[in-house]
Amino acid sequence: MAGKVSSAKGKGGATKSRQKYQNTFAYKPHKKDTVALKIAALPAKGLCQRCLDIVDWRKRMNKYKPLTQPKTCVGCKQKKVTDAYHVLCKSCAEEKNVCAKCQESTDVVTPDIRTPADILREEQDQERLLASMSERQRRSYLRRVARGDDEGAQKVVLAAEKNEDGGWSDFDDFDDEEEDEEDDDA
Ligand SMILES: [Zn+2]
Ligand SMILES: [Zn+2]
Structure with a gap:
């Protein structure tokens, strides 16, 4: 799609500049749309710090995909997981007292509410x-x-x-x- 940007092919190739190379990478800045802001504001509950960082990271990179429907909990096998990237539902995570994503850490943190x-x-x-x-x-x-x-x-x-x-x-x-x-x- 992006294709070549008017490459000077066949004309001796003397114009191979560094700048041209850099321009071939189309870096798109994030759109500051309201959906992205809404996603970013979704608190990721019941996670340890490490998993929280990872989820936040995805949000910041516009790589966060909210669940469109509840996912099956690996604990109770019911479709009760409503938060993206979580594998345990809220009640299972609370019952086991572990992070709802990695299921390992017991050091669950409360995320900051960000404006x-x-x-x-x-x-x-x-x-x-x-x-x-x-x-x-x-x-x-x-x-x-x-x-x-x-x-x-x-x-x-x-x-x-x-x-x-x-x-x-x-x-x-x-x-x-x-x-x-x-x-x-x-
Ligand atoms: Zn469960
Ligand atoms: Zn975790």
Whole structure:
């Protein structure tokens, strides 16, 4: 669809500039629509800090998919899970006293209620972060997020924050992973 942007093919190829390469990556900023804001404001209840971070991450990246209908709880096998990315229903999670996503941590946290202004600020931070990344980091990062590999995505962020000017050879290996984007939304 995006195709080639008027490539000067066949004319000696002398104009292969760095800038042209960078422009081939179409980075779309997030739409600040009301649906996104509403999703961002949905509190993720009954999660441990780690899972909460992951869910928040998805929201910020516009990768959060709310459930359209209740999902089967892995505990009671009833269709009682109403929150996306949770595997236990509220009552099972409370009964077992574990995180409703990883089912491991017993350290369930109460998420902060964020205002739309907070959310906008976070999104702006996110965009600044993406803008500061090299194209390769950004692609690597977005691919991980799309795949649901949130921890991998955070690693790229950390690497990008440490050395913004490209010296992140550790991640070359990561970047060679297969391109297919799996949907982890079981
Ligand atoms: Zn249940
Ligand atoms: Zn958890």
